[in-house]
Amino acid sequence: MTPKIRLNDVKKSFGEKKVLDGVSLDIAKGESVVVIGGSGTGKSVLIKCILGILLADSGAIEIDGEDVTHRRASEREAVNKKFGMLFQGGALFDSLPVWENVAFGLIQGDHMNRKDAKAKAIETLAKVGLSAEVGELLPVELSGGMQKRVGLARAIAGSPEIVFFDEPTTGLDPIMGDVINDLIVSCVRNQGITALSITHDMASAKKIGDRIAMLYQGKLIWVGDAKGVDASGNPFVEQFVHGRAEGPIKMQVRR
Amino acid sequence: MNFLAPIGAVALAFLGHLGRLVIFTGAAVSHCVRPPFYPRHILRQMIDIGYYSLPVVGLTAIFSGMVLALQSYTGFARFSAESAIANVVVISLTRELGPVLAGLMVAGRIGASMAAEIGTMRVTEQIDALTTLSTNPFKYLVAPRLIAGFLMLPVLVLVADIIGVFGGYMVAVYKLDFNAGIYLSNTIEFLEPLDVISGLVKAAVFGFIIALMGCYSGYHSKGGAQGVGTATTNAVVSSSILILTFNYVITELFFGT
Numbered sequence: 001m002t003p004k005i006r007l008n009d010v011k012k013s014f015g016e017k018k019v020l021d022g023v024s025l026d027i028a029k030g031e032s033v034v035v036i037g038g039s040g041t042g043k044s045v046l047i048k049c050i051l052g053i054l055l056a057d058s059g060a061i062e063i064d065g066e067d068v069t070h071r072r073a074s075e076r077e078a079v080n081k082k083f084g085m086l087f088q089g090g091a092l093f094d095s096l097p098v099w100e101n102v103a104f105g106l107i108q109g110d111h112m113n114r115k116d117a118k119a120k121a122i123e124t125l126a127k128v129g130l131s132a133e134v135g136e137l138l139p140v141e142l143s144g145g146m147q148k149r150v151g152l153a154r155a156i157a158g159s160p161e162i163v164f165f166d167e168p169t170t171g172l173d174p175i176m177g178d179v180i181n182d183l184i185v186s187c188v189r190n191q192g193i194t195a196l197s198i199t200h201d202m203a204s205a206k207k208i209g210d211r212i213a214m215l216y217q218g219k220l221i222w223v224g225d226a227k228g229v230d231a232s233g234n235p236f237v238e239q240f241v242h243g244r245a246e247g248p249i250k251m252q253v254r255r
Numbered sequence: 256m257n258f259l260a261p262i263g264a265v266a267l268a269f270l271g272h273l274g275r276l277v278i279f280t281g282a283a284v285s286h287c288v289r290p291p292f293y294p295r296h297i298l299r300q301m302i303d304i305g306y307y308s309l310p311v312v313g314l315t316a317i318f319s320g321m322v323l324a325l326q327s328y329t330g331f332a333r334f335s336a337e338s339a340i341a342n343v344v345v346i347s348l349t350r351e352l353g354p355v356l357a358g359l360m361v362a363g364r365i366g367a368s369m370a371a372e373i374g375t376m377r378v379t380e381q382i383d384a385l386t387t388l389s390t391n392p393f394k395y396l397v398a399p400r401l402i403a404g405f406l407m408l409p410v411l412v413l414v415a416d417i418i419g420v421f422g423g424y425m426v427a428v429y430k431l432d433f434n435a436g437i438y439l440s441n442t443i444e445f446l447e448p449l450d451v452i453s454g455l456v457k458a459a460v461f462g463f464i465i466a467l468m469g470c471y472s473g474y475h476s477k478g479g480a481q482g483v484g485t486a487t488t489n490a491v492v493s494s495s496i497l498i499l500t501f502n503y504v505i506t507e508l509f510f511g512t
Contacts, residue, residue, distance in 0.1 A: 051387055052386070085387040089379055091379055104390070109389030
């Protein structure tokens with residue numbers, strides 16, 4: 001069966017720095033995969049290469065069997081319609097009210113009329129636990145947790161087939177983080193969405209992922225079942241999962 | 256030979272920058288003429304550039320006209336050529352001062368604001384978000400600003416010309432005791448359509464440059480607040496230099512012998 005997303009030996013460098021050094025991964029339809037790894041290991045770059053925001057230097061990225069590796073985002077509108085994305089900082093349009101943020105893809109991408117798009121936006125806001133009144137506020141008037149929820153609503157409003165979550169719980173308190181995790185799990189399972197998430201938060205990774213992959217020095221050094229991550233047998237994964245300073249992963253700290 | 260390395264690095268960086276600007280300009284212009292268009296955004300930008308810049312451009316124009324009349328009088332009186340003041344005021348304003356001063360004022364007001372807004376959108380990933388929502392950032396952000404700048408600067412300059420001539424008239428008539436009728440007839444009699452047209456062509460080019468450099472600087476901003484600040488400075492400085500450069504080029508094209 002053709003995987004929903006296939007990465008085959010994807011490489012990406014910035015100048016001399018190799019950020020992705022031969023990443024290969026298959027993600028099946030309806031599966032939720034979480035990529036973990038330290039800061040600056042290329043997790044966000046990986047997602048941006050799949051989205052077409054960055055172009056991979058070599059390798060292949062396939063969506064439903066279609067090679068999209070060297071197509072810029074502007075050249076692959078049809079493929080992009082399959083995507084939704086929750087950005088780390090929300091990336092809400094601060095000049096637009098919340099409902100228009102949520103309905104943005106429906107109005108601009110699908111050319112839905114504003115009245116219907118607003119109704120759909122309010123319906124989607126309800127799915128993430130926000131009232132219609134919140135729809136009239138500007139993003140700057142929302143708390144961090146509410147901004148994440150609006151970002152999630154925007155990501156799923158267009159009924160995407162694949163959703164990317166970039167650090168969905170970063171900057172939130174543990175309770176709000178768990179609320180977001182629950183929302184992600186329910187949205188992904190209820191709508192049969194394929195999900196690719198990146199996070200440092202192991203509690204979140206174990207909750208939202210079916211499988212977990214660890215990125216280190218541009219390579220996926222371990223891919224396995226989310227339930228088995230605590231007993232992976234891989235010293236790099238174990239150090240990361242338990243958050244130990246001592247281990248094979250050396251942080252570059254200037255003393 | 257090591258001393259050549261930094262010179263080469265600067266030259267390469269400049270050429271890289273120039274190449275990116277040319278590619279950006281080509282992409283931006285192509286999106287200005289290809290659908291879909293965003294009329295609401297174009298209108299919003301036209302109001303922002305045209306209507307909200309009127310006070311600052313109007314003030315600049317009226318004081319420029321007043322100073323021009325006063326300076327011309329003190330200089331021309333030495334040669335008993337006071338009657339030429341009306342001609343000097345109107346020709347200077349329509350050909351040069353109107354478009355250049357309006358261009359520089361709008362570059363400071365609008366170019367900086369465009370760079371800051373788009374730069375903030377860049378560093379907060381809002382531009383990436385546009386892409387993921389099947390919206391081309393060039394069409395949505397850049398094209399409306401370029402179209403509005405290109406269309407609104409000539410309108411602003413036309414208004415500035417009228418206000419500037421009025422400023423000169425005020426000083427000439429109420430301070431220097433010129434005859435109002437003769438001053439106005441001199442203004443109209445010696446003014447040729449080409450004087451106004453050349454100024455409006457300059458204004459259209461300057462409007463395009465201001466919007467282009469504002470969008471380009473913002474679009475390529477990096478980092479956080481500092482990156483946005485640098486983008487804003489770059490937008491104002493580069494558009495001001497380009498305005499002065501293209502002012503000479505267009506003047507040469509219209510009036511060069």
